[in-house]
Amino acid sequence: MTTTASQEAFLQAFHAEYPAVTAEALGTGRAPDGRSSYELLCDRVTGSTRVLDLGCGDGFLLELLARRAGRELAGVDLSADSLALARRRPALAEAKLEEGRAQELSFADDSFDACVSHMALMLMGEIEHVASEVARVLSPGGVLACVVGGGAVGGEAYERFLALLRAAIEEVPAAQRIPALGDSRARSREGLDDVLGPAGFTAVDWETVPIDLSGPVEQVWSAVSGLYDLGPLDRATVERLRRSFFAEVRDMTTPDGHVPCAFNIHLATARLR
Numbered sequence: 001m002t003t004t005a006s007q008e009a010f011l012q013a014f015h016a017e018y019p020a021v022t023a024e025a026l027g028t029g030r031a032p033d034g035r036s037s038y039e040l041l042c043d044r045v046t047g048s049t050r051v052l053d054l055g056c057g058d059g060f061l062l063e064l065l066a067r068r069a070g071r072e073l074a075g076v077d078l079s080a081d082s083l084a085l086a087r088r089r090p091a092l093a094e095a096k097l098e099e100g101r102a103q104e105l106s107f108a109d110d111s112f113d114a115c116v117s118h119m120a121l122m123l124m125g126e127i128e129h130v131a132s133e134v135a136r137v138l139s140p141g142g143v144l145a146c147v148v149g150g151g152a153v154g155g156e157a158y159e160r161f162l163a164l165l166r167a168a169i170e171e172v173p174a175a176q177r178i179p180a181l182g183d184s185r186a187r188s189r190e191g192l193d194d195v196l197g198p199a200g201f202t203a204v205d206w207e208t209v210p211i212d213l214s215g216p217v218e219q220v221w222s223a224v225s226g227l228y229d230l231g232p233l234d235r236a237t238v239e240r241l242r243r244s245f246f247a248e249v250r251d252m253t254t255p256d257g258h259v260p261c262a263f264n265i266h267l268a269t270a271r272l273r
């Protein structure tokens, strides 16, 4: 098995168990202006009619995009189980939802005005193939708009969770560690410029936005514990992690029971020349 194939097999197995985990964890998160990370992305393609979502998961973003009448929507994802949830959304009855790889799109040349991708591009191996496929299916002048993860904001619960998680992962056998996923160039403006420039895109417009996930400790735990790294951990390790997390955030819990939690996203946009 190639490295990319084993990464993709991991993602498929994970999402077979947790098909809607990202939207459940992040759908209620809010930027300082009150929009979710999904809404921020939607608003990057307001003028586009034909829109493809790369790594569409359970269709949460596509459903938001469908609120604008007259759109032709499509989504591609590795996970049959996530797509099954997307297909159940009445708003997506007309959308083309395909199981497949962003590196090998089944759509014809010039099929879309925009490609969007929420928390998925940074998981994709062979990213040059993704860039050339997106360039092929976009019409000239079309937009690629992505949200990629930007890590903890700092001084809040997610930062503490990551420290606990790192320590827990050091203790477990290698079989309980996830493979390195994707291409780190998708997580920086310079890296994305390196990948997208040769495929014919303009320089990337890059914005970093904090997304607030604060709430009662149970809710914050359920958001942070959706990370891929927890998938292969045995139950006892996850339970220990949960207990340590609850103890670790006690001193930052507000009198009304809220735990401050936030993470950064990068919102990247480039146009096909």
Ligand SMILES: C[S@@+](CC[C@H](N)C(=O)[O-])C[C@H]1O[C@@H](n2cnc3c(N)ncnc32)[C@H](O)[C@@H]1O
Residues within 6 Å of the ligand: 011, 012, 015, 022, 023, 054, 055, 056, 057, 058, 060, 061, 076, 077, 078, 079, 082, 100, 101, 102, 103, 117, 118, 119, 120, 123, 124, 125
């Ligand atoms: C973190 S989830 C995000 C799902 C959805 N975009 C959301 O934000 O709710 C990443 C998704 O990307 C998909 N994915 C990862 N690599 C992919 C690839 N090479 N081609 C198609 N889908 C991929 C996964 O199967 C998964 O559903």
